[in-house]
Amino acid sequence: MKIATFNINGIKARHQALCDWLDDAQPDIAILQEIKSVDDAFPTELFEDRGYNVETHGQKSFNGVAILSKLPLEDVTRGLPGDDSDEQARYIEATVVGKTAIRLCGLYLPNGNPVELTDEGHPVEGGKYAYKLAWMERLRVRAQDLLAQETPFLMAGDYNIIPQEEDAKSPDKWREDALFRPESRAAFRRILNLGLTEAFRARVQAPGHYSFWDYQAGAWNRDEGIRIDHFLLSPQVADLMTDCQIDRDLRGREKPSDHVPVWITLDN
DNA sequence: ATGGCCGGTGGAACCGGA
Numbered sequence: 001m002k003i004a005t006f007n008i009n010g011i012k013a014r015h016q017a018l019c020d021w022l023d024d025a026q027p028d029i030a031i032l033q034e035i036k037s038v039d040d041a042f043p044t045e046l047f048e049d050r051g052y053n054v055e056t057h058g059q060k061s062f063n064g065v066a067i068l069s070k071l072p073l074e075d076v077t078r079g080l081p082g083d084d085s086d087e088q089a090r091y092i093e094a095t096v097v098g099k100t101a102i103r104l105c106g107l108y109l110p111n112g113n114p115v116e117l118t119d120e121g122h123p124v125e126g127g128k129y130a131y132k133l134a135w136m137e138r139l140r141v142r143a144q145d146l147l148a149q150e151t152p153f154l155m156a157g158d159y160n161i162i163p164q165e166e167d168a169k170s171p172d173k174w175r176e177d178a179l180f181r182p183e184s185r186a187a188f189r190r191i192l193n194l195g196l197t198e199a200f201r202a203r204v205q206a207p208g209h210y211s212f213w214d215y216q217a218g219a220w221n222r223d224e225g226i227r228i229d230h231f232l233l234s235p236q237v238a239d240l241m242t243d244c245q246i247d248r249d250l251r252g253r254e255k256p257s258d259h260v261p262v263w264i265t266l267d268n
Numbered sequence: 269a270t271g272g273c274c275g276g277t278g279g280a281a282c283c284g285g286a
Contacts, residue, residue: 009285010275034285036276061276062284111286160286179286214286215273226286258274258286 001098001268002026004247005156005229007033007108007212007259011064015043017255022050025247027263028070029096033108033158035064042066059089065106065157071096073104080107082138090135098268100152102237105142107157110135112178129178132160136187143194143232152236155196158259159230161188163198166207167227179228197238199231199264200246211246212259220251229262240266 004027008014011032022030030052035042037058044054047068057078058064067073073094080091090108095101112132116124123130139155146153162180165171174180192198200209210225219225233241243265250260 013275034275111284113284113286174286177286212286216286217270217272219273228286 001028001266002263003029003031003104003154003156003231003266004261004263005031005033005106005158005231006261007158007229007257009034009257009259010036011042012037013255014257015046017250017253017257019046019050021247021250021261022047022052022068025261025263027261029104030068030261031104031106031156032066032068033064033106035066036062037064055092055094057089057092059087063089063108065090065092065108067092067094067104067106069094069096069104071098080135080138081142083134086135098266100236100240100268102266102268103146103151103153105146105153105155107139107155107159109139109157109159109161111160112184115176115178115181123183132178133183133187136184136191140187140191140194143191143196147194147234151234153234154237154264155232156230156262158228159188160228161185161230162226162228163188163201163230167210169208169210169222169224169226174226179226191232195235196232197235197241199233199238199241199244200227200262202238202241203244209246210248211262213251215258229259231262231264233264237266240268242267
């Protein structure tokens with residue numbers, strides 16, 4: 001079973017590139033971020049024609065997540081628990097049944113910039129950085145609950161987190177950025193430390209593997225990348241993993257997203 | 269060395285991204 005995560009940066013601008021990649025890479029499941037579309041405007045038929053079931057959680061203009069799956073998607077839920085006032089469409093869950101039933105959690109974690117801190121160094125309440133950190137704590141609680149239920153699960157998506165120096169070409173440029181600040185990385189580690197496996201880093205220790213290159217400043221040509229798209233696996237799912245790779249080449253094609261797909265294979 | 273973009277909205281600039 002091949003499962004991919006891909007921040008497509010807008011379905012209207014990317015549906016052709018997305019279909020080309022699906023036809024080529026043939027994932028069984030594609031977990032998408034930044035569809036930037038309401039549910040009704042999502043081109044579901046394009047994917048149904050290719051044998052996928054489609055579940056979306058969209059909103060106008062920004063954010064939006066979706067899951068495409070060649071196997072049925074069961075018990076779909078939308079939104080990250082823990083804050084009923086949060087209206088941003090960044091989270092979706094569904095269960096897919098192979099040899100093991102796996103809960104798929106698709107997420108688009110807030111960027112968090114600009115970083116605003118009080119004189120004491122605390123994130124300014126109501127600011128984007130505080131929203132990011134609070135969202136990460138809600139994600140940690142969700143992971144904790146799924147572990148307590150002993151539900152096999154994976155959390156895949158655009159985490160907007162550079163976990164380690166090895167995950168950026170120029171880490172010094174990111175020191176003060178919400179993607180790499182100590183508070184952000186600590187919040188990510190608190191989730192990992194529940195006992196989850198970060199799929200790519202578990203298989204590849206070398207630096208220099210990225211999943212995002214900015215459109216600006218010739219970042220792709222200079223390989224000024226960062227690795228911010230991740231799979232976190234519960235113990236049962238980690239035991240099933242047979243591969244994890246990044247489809248780097250997509251960034252060099254026509255009309256690319258600024259992210260590329262990351263995928264795992266499971267013996268499931 | 270420096271600076272360079274893109275998508276969505278809505279019909280021109282602006283917001284948001286990372």
